Amino acid sequence: MTETQLTLSRRQALKGASAFALTLVAAGFLAPGAHADAAAVDAAIKKLVKGTPEEGKIKMDLPQIAENGNTVPVAFEVESPMSKDDYVKTVHLFAEGNPSPEVASFYFTPQSGMARASTRMRMAGTQNVVVVAEMSNGKVYMAKQQVKVTIGGCGG
Amino acid sequence: MANIKPRVRIPRKAKAGEVVEIKSLIEHKMETGQRKGKDGKKIPRKIINRFECKFEGDLVFASDWHPAISANPYLAFHMRAEKTGEFEFKWIEDGGAEYVKKAKMTVS
Numbered sequence: 001m002t003e004t005q006l007t008l009s010r011r012q013a014l015k016g017a018s019a020f021a022l023t024l025v026a027a028g029f030l031a032p033g034a035h036a037d038a039a040a041v042d043a044a045i046k047k048l049v050k051g052t053p054e055e056g057k058i059k060m061d062l063p064q065i066a067e068n069g070n071t072v073p074v075a076f077e078v079e080s081p082m083s084k085d086d087y088v089k090t091v092h093l094f095a096e097g098n099p100s101p102e103v104a105s106f107y108f109t110p111q112s113g114m115a116r117a118s119t120r121m122r123m124a125g126t127q128n129v130v131v132v133a134e135m136s137n138g139k140v141y142m143a144k145q146q147v148k149v150t151i152g153g154c155g156g
Numbered sequence: 157m158a159n160i161k162p163r164v165r166i167p168r169k170a171k172a173g174e175v176v177e178i179k180s181l182i183e184h185k186m187e188t189g190q191r192k193g194k195d196g197k198k199i200p201r202k203i204i205n206r207f208e209c210k211f212e213g214d215l216v217f218a219s220d221w222h223p224a225i226s227a228n229p230y231l232a233f234h235m236r237a238e239k240t241g242e243f244e245f246k247w248i249e250d251g252g253a254e255y256v257k258k259a260k261m262t263v264s
Contacts, residue, residue, distance in 0.1 A: 071226040082236075095224055099190055103224040106233070111216045113175030113236035119219075120226040122188075 036101040041094045041130055044101040045142075048092055049132055053142035058131050060145045066123065069149040074103075075118030078133045078141070082108070088115035090134045097127025125152045160184055162257040164245050169262045170237035178209065178217075179232045182247050182255060188223035204229055204255075206248040212241040237263045 036044075045053070061075035078088045087110045093103040106117050115133070123129075126148045133141045165179040182204060189201025201223060209217040217233050240263045247255040 075232075098224050099188075100222065100224070102222040104222060105220040107218040107220075109216055111211070111214070111236055111238075112234055114234045117219070117231065117233045119229065119231045122224050122226050 035097050035099060035124060036095065038096050038128070041096050041101045041128075044094060045092070045130075045132055048105070049134055049140055051134075051138060051140040053132055053140045055142065057141040058133055058143035060129070060131055060143050061118070062129060062145050062147055064146075065148045065150070067150045069123040069125065069152040071120045072123050072147060072149070073118065074121050074129060076116065076131045076143075078115040080115050080135065082110055082113055082115060084110050085136065087112070087136045088133055089136050091115065091117070092132045092134075093121070094130040094132070095121070095123060095127055096130065098122065098124050103129075123147060123149045123152065125149050160249075160255055162245065162247055162255045164243070164257055164259055166243060166259050166261055168260075169264065172238055172263050174237050175234050176237050176261075177232060177234055178243075179230070180207070180209075180245060181228060181230045183228050184247075184249075186223065186225060186227045186229060190223070202250050204247045204249050207231060208244075208246045208248075209233070209235070210244040210246070211235065212239070213244075237261065239263050 057079045059077045063072065066072040076091065078091060080086065080088045088108045091106045094101045095103050103121050104119065108115050128144050128146050131143045160183060162182040167176050170176050184204050186204065187199055187202040189198065191199050193199050203221060203223055205221055207219045208215060216235050219231060221229065241261065243259045243261065245257045
């Protein structure tokens with residue numbers, strides 16, 4: 001008797017779980033293409049940047065957990081002497097889980113003194129933020145960090 | 157958006173060679189183009205898509221923005237102070253409207 005009950009409940013549980021998954025798909029939560037992903041970011045990087053990114057040189061300053069996805073503080077600093085013949089030219093900011101991967105691009109000059117900037121961005125949900133830095137000598141650096149978002153910032 | 161008010165904070169005075177921080181903010185909704193209005197139609201995109209900082213006419217720093225930049229966009233960056241002069245900050249909106257703010261800095 002007890003055994004039958006157990007089996008039944010397990011079957012029900014499984015049915016319930018798959019039904020829930022189907023509902024999610026139907027509701028579009030899991031629909032592919034709704035958001036950018038790592039591949040979309042890679043494609044966006046290839047479009048904007050020449051050369052293969054290396055690791056290093058970039059320090060990212062992001063919260064590990066952001067309560068409000070509407071305004072998440074982001075900052076970065078790229079190690080560079082910022083002299084006339086060795087400086088950071090451009091820094092691109094990407095998000096892997098937003099409707100489109102591009103967030104912003106920053107253009108520095110030797111006059112900048114340091115390749116640091118901070119701003120605030122929207123995040124649709126928990127995702128990786130990617131920073132790509134192009135140097136004046138053609139080298140490219142990249143860094144990535146995950147931010148957990150409690151409430152997404154793409155309301156409406 | 158009746159009030160689009162740009163604001164900047166820079167040091168009034170700096171020593172030659174000093175790297176100063178410049179903070180900027182503009183009150184703007186940054187409409188993403190993905191939200192739907194009450195009628196179910198998408199609200200057209202209207203964001204500030206570019207910010208420029210010139211010092212004595214030379215472009216020192218610029219930034220391109222996408223809809224992922226938050227409303228009331230804030231931006232902080234740096235510049236090496238070398239001479240006394242005037243900053244010109246410019247925010248460019250979708251459609252071409254420009255918002256400009258000027259500020260002077262004395263370098264000793």
